[in-house]
Amino acid sequence: MTQEEYNQLDSDFAHCAGANCKEADQCLHHTVYGMLGENHNPTYMVVNSAITTGWQPCPLFIPDRHERYAWGISHIFDNVRAADLRAAKHGVMACFSSSTFYHVKEQLRAITEEEQQAVRQVFAELGYDSTAIEFDRYEECYPSLMRIKRYK
Numbered sequence: 001m002t003q004e005e006y007n008q009l010d011s012d013f014a015h016c017a018g019a020n021c022k023e024a025d026q027c028l029h030h031t032v033y034g035m036l037g038e039n040h041n042p043t044y045m046v047v048n049s050a051i052t053t054g055w056q057p058c059p060l061f062i063p064d065r066h067e068r069y070a071w072g073i074s075h076i077f078d079n080v081r082a083a084d085l086r087a088a089k090h091g092v093m094a095c096f097s098s099s100t101f102y103h104v105k106e107q108l109r110a111i112t113e114e115e116q117q118a119v120r121q122v123f124a125e126l127g128y129d130s131t132a133i134e135f136d137r138y139e140e141c142y143p144s145l146m147r148i149k150r151y152k
Helices: 003-008 028-033 082-094 098-105 113-125
Strands: 067-071 137-141
16 A cells, blocks of 8 residues: 555554564555654544454455456447347446446446456357457556545
8 A cells, every 4th residue: 555545544543563473574554654653643543453353354444455347338338239228228227326327327426346247147048159249448546545435
């Protein structure tokens, strides 16, 4: 994590010393704890060390890795046969709620990796090469920084 990314985290993002945690070297909470020396905030939140005993999976574990988010679906229907277009559109819409579909279409909301896979599955079920589906653009980011607004 870069200092710029660290500065974008919410002030209540928990820092974890991870002294007894087996997953500490792979956890974002532990990574940000290591960045405290460069932190100029007067306060920060710390994880209770009693829950990171290593005996059970940590309930706060967040993988220290970027995810690939997609933006926009303006061209995913370009190579769909006219006979399949309605089914493809309804299938993609079913991957989201109606308001979320609108926000995805207007690039007001990113598409998670799981949602990208669901959209690709719609095309695969219709007999298309799902690996050929391309969204408008992609962005690599920590999920904690993306702050995806979920519409229900």
